Amino acid sequence: MVDIEQINPRNQAALRAWWEVGRAATADRPGNPWPAWEQTRVSLPADNPEGAVTVLAAIDGREMVGAGLLMRPLRDNLHSATVDAYVRPDRTREGIGRRIVDELEVVAAGDGRRTLHGEVFVPPGATGTGPEGFAEALGYDIASREAIRELAVADYLQRHDRLVDAAAAAAAYRIVTFDTVCPEQHVASFGRLLGMLFDEIPLGDLDLQASAWTPERIRDAEQRQVGIGRHVLTALAIAPDGSVAGSSDVRVNETDTAHGQVGITIVDPDHRGHRLGLALKVATHDLALATYPGLLAVATSNAEVNAHMNAVNEALGYRTIETLLELQKQL
Numbered sequence: 001m002v003d004i005e006q007i008n009p010r011n012q013a014a015l016r017a018w019w020e021v022g023r024a025a026t027a028d029r030p031g032n033p034w035p036a037w038e039q040t041r042v043s044l045p046a047d048n049p050e051g052a053v054t055v056l057a058a059i060d061g062r063e064m065v066g067a068g069l070l071m072r073p074l075r076d077n078l079h080s081a082t083v084d085a086y087v088r089p090d091r092t093r094e095g096i097g098r099r100i101v102d103e104l105e106v107v108a109a110g111d112g113r114r115t116l117h118g119e120v121f122v123p124p125g126a127t128g129t130g131p132e133g134f135a136e137a138l139g140y141d142i143a144s145r146e147a148i149r150e151l152a153v154a155d156y157l158q159r160h161d162r163l164v165d166a167a168a169a170a171a172a173y174r175i176v177t178f179d180t181v182c183p184e185q186h187v188a189s190f191g192r193l194l195g196m197l198f199d200e201i202p203l204g205d206l207d208l209q210a211s212a213w214t215p216e217r218i219r220d221a222e223q224r225q226v227g228i229g230r231h232v233l234t235a236l237a238i239a240p241d242g243s244v245a246g247s248s249d250v251r252v253n254e255t256d257t258a259h260g261q262v263g264i265t266i267v268d269p270d271h272r273g274h275r276l277g278l279a280l281k282v283a284t285h286d287l288a289l290a291t292y293p294g295l296l297a298v299a300t301s302n303a304e305v306n307a308h309m310n311a312v313n314e315a316l317g318y319r320t321i322e323t324l325l326e327l328q329k330q331l
């Protein structure tokens with residue numbers, strides 16, 4: 001008899017068992033799909049001003065066999081929530097995944113969330129895979145397709161001189177870099193740029209709306225990252241008039257400084273066509289390497305239709321390792 005229970009992420013023994021289920025369920029994926037235990041141990045229980053989490057476990061006797069996570073955004077898109085489900089590979093096809101998602105949907109609906117999002121990862125271009133079958137059986141549609149790409153730092157270094165030459169086309173802009181905490185003189189303008197994000201990135205059919213990033217919201221989000229040991233290594237492009245025209249970041253967790261993850265990249269539509277995307281990415285990757293000389297690989301994900309971003313990533317040396325299907329269900 002399998003029970004579905006909420007667990008308190010501050011209960012470390014339960015959280016560790018939960019983390020092990022997720023690690024086992026993602027072990028066959030390429031790249032670095034599951035965080036280090038030390039990262040989960042610190043980040044899941046920590047307060048997050050951007051989102052509230054509910055952690056679920058499927059328990060059979062004394063063993064945890066399934067894991068679920070619901071994330072409810074608190075500062076924007078209050079109509080939505082994100083669901084994740086993982087089942088230990090030796091216990092799939094018993095209905096455990098369905099029961100976890102059903103329970104996550106009950107919690108989401110109870111909080112007035114009517115649009116649910118989820119993600120499944122499949123080999124590049126594959127169709128008819130198990131995770132897709134699961135998503136379909138539970139009534140989730142594919143709202144967007146993204147490519148997960150990974151950059152081997154050795155490949156990047158080989159191309160570095162040519163990339164720096166190409167980025168010189170952005171010389172009219174000043175590049176400012178920082179670790180996580182934005183310099184005060186740029187924070188308001190940076191917030192204006194972040195507010196454009198959901199209007200500017202290709203979202204497919206995803207039901208997500210743009211929202212305001214006040215300086216207070218930026219400062220709260222920064223403090224959360226500082227608190228969980230995540231370094232958001234950021235570059236801003238400053239236009240001649242002093243405004244922030246573009247930004248990009250690479251995130252590195254203190255618990256695993258061999259791997260980075262690209263966060264948000266955005267160039268203001270008024271400033272496109274000056275190779276700012278490339279210049280910003282070169283700046284963040286150089287900063288990440290200077291800060292963490294042991295860095296081996298950086299991962300990123302972008303909509304397959306996002307031609308400009310994909311061209312920049314290919315120039316840097318990123319290679320596709322997986323396809324990410326963004327799922328959506330209206331309750």
Ligand SMILES: CC(C)(COP(=O)(O)OP(=O)(O)OC[C@H]1O[C@@H](n2cnc3c(N)ncnc32)[C@H](O)[C@@H]1OP(=O)(O)O)[C@@H](O)C(=O)NCCC(=O)NCCS
Binds near residue numbers: 087095099118121
């Ligand atoms: C996807 C996953 C959660 C499924 O868990 P599960 O407990 O096996 O799922 P269930 O037994 O509840 O399956 C429910 C239905 O989904 C469909 N389904 C599940 N796995 C499938 C597969 N491999 N192929 C085809 N259909 C599948 C079936 O219709 C199934 O019903 P059935 O077994 O009666 O035919 C599990 O395989 C897993 O942890 N994968 C890695 C993480 C992941 O991809 N999570 C999903 C994104 S949130």
